[in-house]
Amino acid sequence: MPLWHIYAPKGAYAPAEKERFAVAITDLYAKAGLPKFYVSVVFQELEPNMLYIGGKSADAFVRIWIDHIARRMEPAQYDWWMHKVCKVVNAFVEPKSFAWELHIDETPMPLWTIQGLRPPAGGSEIEQKWAAKNSATPYEGGTFAKST
């Protein structure tokens, strides 16, 4: 459900660090009750002259953008969430003295599928089952109906 894109300088994160970063992100959502396998993180390594900030080539910069799908936050939750997100990201960019920027978009939940299944309602019993099994299993009403 959340799809994180992390643009980082080429070679900035070794595979083991990427995994730790992805695990820390996954834990953020798991603690909020989401199945772990909902969390996708794509790392894109940027060569020099791929990223420009303010018109200047930026080679010590991490740019992150995220799509949220499974949950739509209430405005009252924004700060709470951004605080958590910043803490996780800071732990991985500050030690390397990277500058960074991040933004989140929210996209419509009904236009989302995992393995061709319709993910269950947030917080529902079926979602809890998916979380416990950490995989998408068929359920009644879980397929998209062919229209007539």
Next chain:
Amino acid sequence: MPLWHIYAPKGAYAPAEKERFAVAITDLYAKAGLPKFYVSVVFQELEPNMLYIGGKSADAFVRIWIDHIARRMEPAQYDWWMHKVCKVVNAFVEPKSFAWELHIDETPMPLWTIQGLRPPAGGSEIEQKWAAKNSATPYEGGTFAKST
């Protein structure tokens, strides 16, 4: 108008397969009346340790995300559309035993241009002309006015 991003393992799809996949996607929209050249598909091949699902490196996974621009669906159409999309995608991921996930966002039509032209209203006569010619041709009202 729709921009599809397909993240697939490096080498998973040969050029001829990519073309068949892109053609199948294009046909989905063409059958709904859209000009074929509206449909863009970008394939991104992922090396190992670029994609993490639930905190684990995933190398047999296809992650697709899509922007819809030219049409905003009614909620009543969601299932109909997702059913069609899943059928097309399944045909290309199941034979390879890939797991997959896909989501669609909808973006504002007035903030869209092809070749500097404003694409015509959905279903309009001019759109039908664009579809028939399969290219964007100038028309009255088709440029963005310079403000004074």
Next chain:
Amino acid sequence: MPLWHIYAPKGAYAPAEKERFAVAITDLYAKAGLPKFYVSVVFQELEPNMLYIGGKSADAFVRIWIDHIARRMEPAQYDWWMHKVCKVVNAFVEPKSFAWELHIDETPMPLWTIQGLRPPAGGSEIEQKWAAKNSATPYEGGTFAKST
């Protein structure tokens, strides 16, 4: 705040051209009052068989997609803005006879951070200070509060 993604054929733009392109984009926003460092541009070079338009491999095509964060335009401003954007893009794609397409999405400002700081309100005194210094500096209320 705006994050531009520019997909162009591999080798189409030399580093110096990319920089001029990024500077022209940055100036668009700077003239509208935004701090220059708000503007991120990512160039992605596409190999053959990465981009398909209407089901056909497209190797003389520039596809641009943009997220706007710091400002949400009024519909009355759309044309004015698209006119400006097209002018800048045309200057870089027409000389190379590339076809092109571009679209913009708008994402929620409260779900955005630079260096862990909450960017100040658009047009505020603090934003003007950030613009003058061309960097994000801490200010009162500029951090995301930990919830209790």
